Amino acid sequence: xxKITNLHASVGDKPILKxxxxxxxxxxxxxxxxxxxxxKSTLSHVLSGKAGYTVTEGSxxxxxxxxxxxxxxxxxxxxxxxxFQYPVEIPGVSNIYLLKAALNAMRKHKGLPxxxxxxxxxxxxxxVKLLQMDEKFLYRAVNEGFSGGEKKRNEILxxxxxxxxxxxxxxxxxxxxxxxxxxxxxxxxxxxxANRSFLMITHYQRLLDYIKPDVVHVLADGRIVKSGGPELAxxxxxxxxxxxxxxx
Amino acid sequence: MSNDAYLAAYPALAERLPGQDLAWLQQFxxxxxQAFADHGFPTLRDEEWRYTNLTALSKTQFxxxxxxxxxxxxxxxxxxADAALLVLxxxxxxxxxSDLADLPAGVTVLSxxxxxxxxxxxxxxYLGKAVAETEHSLVAFNNAWFTDGLWLxxxxxxxxxxxxxxxxxxxxxxxxxxxxxxVVVNQQxxxxxxxxxxxxxxxxxxxxxxECFVEQNAGLTWYKLQAEASKxxxxxxxxxxxxxxxxxxxHNFAFGSLLARxxxxxxxxxxxxxxxxxxxxxxQRQHIDNHTRINHLKPHGVSREFYKGVLDQKARAVFQGRVxxxxxxxxxxxxxxxxxxxxxxDAEIDTKPQLEIYADDVKCSHGVTVGQLEEKSLFYLQSRxxxxxxxxxxxxxxxxxxxVDKVENASLKALLLKQLLERFPGIAF
Numbered sequence: 001x002x003k004i005t006n007l008h009a010s011v012g013d014k015p016i017l018k019x020x021x022x023x024x025x026x027x028x029x030x031x032x033x034x035x036x037x038x039x040k041s042t043l044s045h046v047l048s049g050k051a052g053y054t055v056t057e058g059s060x061x062x063x064x065x066x067x068x069x070x071x072x073x074x075x076x077x078x079x080x081x082x083x084f085q086y087p088v089e090i091p092g093v094s095n096i097y098l099l100k101a102a103l104n105a106m107r108k109h110k111g112l113p114x115x116x117x118x119x120x121x122x123x124x125x126x127x128v129k130l131l132q133m134d135e136k137f138l139y140r141a142v143n144e145g146f147s148g149g150e151k152k153r154n155e156i157l158x159x160x161x162x163x164x165x166x167x168x169x170x171x172x173x174x175x176x177x178x179x180x181x182x183x184x185x186x187x188x189x190x191x192x193x194a195n196r197s198f199l200m201i202t203h204y205q206r207l208l209d210y211i212k213p214d215v216v217h218v219l220a221d222g223r224i225v226k227s228g229g230p231e232l233a234x235x236x237x238x239x240x241x242x243x244x245x246x247x248x
Numbered sequence: 249m250s251n252d253a254y255l256a257a258y259p260a261l262a263e264r265l266p267g268q269d270l271a272w273l274q275q276f277x278x279x280x281x282q283a284f285a286d287h288g289f290p291t292l293r294d295e296e297w298r299y300t301n302l303t304a305l306s307k308t309q310f311x312x313x314x315x316x317x318x319x320x321x322x323x324x325x326x327x328x329a330d331a332a333l334l335v336l337x338x339x340x341x342x343x344x345x346s347d348l349a350d351l352p353a354g355v356t357v358l359s360x361x362x363x364x365x366x367x368x369x370x371x372x373x374y375l376g377k378a379v380a381e382t383e384h385s386l387v388a389f390n391n392a393w394f395t396d397g398l399w400l401x402x403x404x405x406x407x408x409x410x411x412x413x414x415x416x417x418x419x420x421x422x423x424x425x426x427x428x429x430x431v432v433v434n435q436q437x438x439x440x441x442x443x444x445x446x447x448x449x450x451x452x453x454x455x456x457x458x459e460c461f462v463e464q465n466a467g468l469t470w471y472k473l474q475a476e477a478s479k480x481x482x483x484x485x486x487x488x489x490x491x492x493x494x495x496x497x498x499h500n501f502a503f504g505s506l507l508a509r510x511x512x513x514x515x516x517x518x519x520x521x522x523x524x525x526x527x528x529x530x531x532q533r534q535h536i537d538n539h540t541r542i543n544h545l546k547p548h549g550v551s552r553e554f555y556k557g558v559l560d561q562k563a564r565a566v567f568q569g570r571v572x573x574x575x576x577x578x579x580x581x582x583x584x585x586x587x588x589x590x591x592x593x594d595a596e597i598d599t600k601p602q603l604e605i606y607a608d609d610v611k612c613s614h615g616v617t618v619g620q621l622e623e624k625s626l627f628y629l630q631s632r633x634x635x636x637x638x639x640x641x642x643x644x645x646x647x648x649x650x651x652v653d654k655v656e657n658a659s660l661k662a663l664l665l666k667q668l669l670e671r672f673p674g675i676a677f
Contacts, residue, residue: 050631071630162632
């Protein structure tokens with residue numbers, strides 16, 4: 001699904017990722033944990049094609065294709081979804097417009113006709129229910145005036161509608177209270193499928209109580225310094241990041 | 249060619265203008281002519297015109313043309329459903345193209361030429377009373393040159409059941425369409441006017457002056473859609489006098505023309521409310537100048553002003569928003585906002601909010617922003633599969649649509665929406 005090999009990336013002259021290697025098989029859930037400044041968000045930005053980063057070395061192969069060669073919208077249409085750490089407010093553009101425009105962009109890319117209006121409404125309303133959201137959210141401007149929890153739920157709603165192959169969750173748990181965290185996690189868990197992989201980027205272990213990863217990686221100073229099962233997250237929680245940074 | 253050409257052609261024109269037998273009108277026109285002869289068209293040296301160059305008006309001599317009655321596709325395209333239609337072609341009211349059959353009850357509609365024949369004394373009471381020739385020389389020019397126009401009067405306590413659409417159409421190249429509208433909304437009456445400017449030829453000059461009298465506790469909503477042809481020169485001034493407890497709401501959509509200047513001025517008496525909304529979209533080498541003035545003359549007035557602009561390529565726009573609070577206008581509550589989106593590094597906005605406050609117990613605020621599309625918003629849309637160009641169009645449309653959303657008339661809103669979407673193709677809103 002996703003094969004990252006020796007990835008080096010910089011912002012300006014400053015190297016952030018320094019030889020990151022990661023292999024995610026279809027259906028797997030990987031968690032990347034790490035201290036602030038380790039390069040977690042840079043990784044999600046580089047994978048989704050955000051401007052401002054230079055890849056100086058290494059490769060990212062997604063479903064056999066060179067992901068780094070693709071424009072951000074092509075990555076999205078090929079099934080890469082980034083749930084933003086800070087979802088952007090877009091005044092004047094309704095949620096339902098964005099969902100439909102995005103879904104149709106994917107369908108066009110696959111050579112499918114535009115979604116039927118009734119089918120689309122049925123689909124979206126099902127997903128809204130799944131995320132325990134009010135249907136009114138569909139008609140509000142994207143993220144405008146949403147609470148932190150609502151924004152994160154809205155990201156997962158988009159993922160649920162767009163059905164990506166690779167879902168990158170960038171600090172999806174940040175700013176969530178326990179109830180919101182539970183709802184968002186249930187949404188994510190309902191998306192788990194044999195052909196869908198997840199890359200969860202998080203600072204804290206608590207998200208992993210709700211979404212069980214197959215593999216946990218520790219990112220420090222731009223590299224994966226340790227990988228293991230879910231128990232690694234617990235060990236980190238107990239011993240702190242200095243424990244692995246010391247081993248790096 | 250210079251302003252002299254206009255002056256030289258005037259005597260022959262004057263003989264054909266309406267109201268020949270009215271001495272007071274002749275005097276009014278002569279005075280305007282003299283003011284124009286003295287000043288010519290406004291120049292960059294005039295403070296209120298320092299960003300708007302009118303030399304094109306002197307380079308071509310735009311001249312009034314004879315009355316035209318031929319229908320045009322534009323009439324159908326810009327016709328707003330469920331409104332009485334008043335059509336002026338090349339500066340003359342054309343009943344044959346108008347739809348007066350279902351004029352709402354309570355309104356008197358006459359061409360200004362007719363009004364000068366049938367009720368000259370009444371016209372004399374209002375003409376030049378909401379704006380003086382000293383305002384600037386385009387007003388003086390209109391005073392001398394107007395060929396026709398409309399008299400609209402809403403009787404006291406009448407709430408019009410449907411809007412009146414005034415459709416200005418120009419069909420002759422280098423035509424001058426100079427009209428004067430007098431709109432009187434008597435006590436406790438309510439009216440809605442949709443003013444539309446279009447042209448089926450490229451180059452012409454619209455010089456339109458509207459004087460509105462909103463009497464005590466009356467309400468007037470005025471929508472202006474300026475969709476002039478691509479090389480047209482447009483001047484449109486709307487000057488309102490608001491009596492106490494009156495409401496005046498103006499929505500100014502400036503989309504067309506090569507050069508356009510709108511004046512929207514209002515004088516507010518006690519506890520009256522004025523709301524000015526505007527949206528200007530300019531591209532290529534378009535120049536759009538909106539000049540608003542709200543005069544709070546008496547206490548307890550409320551004014552709200554919100555103008556938005558989108559400028560692309562080498563377009564230039566001017567926003568001058570002046571709010572004057574007279575010494576006597578205590579407890580005035582005024583807000584002004586101007587927001588601009590620049591899509592190109594060659595586009596230019598000159599924005600000038602001006603508060604002049606002579607009273608000490610008032611609440612006044614103003615704000616201006618000039619910005620570009622936000623990269624993070626573009627990336628967010630791209631990350632959802634929308635290509636960059638479409639994402640730019642979506643965001644620009646959303647910015648502009650906020651003003652269209654404020655339009656309550658559904659037919660007009662649909663017309664405006666269509667205009668917006670033509671400008672930002674590829675987004676299926």
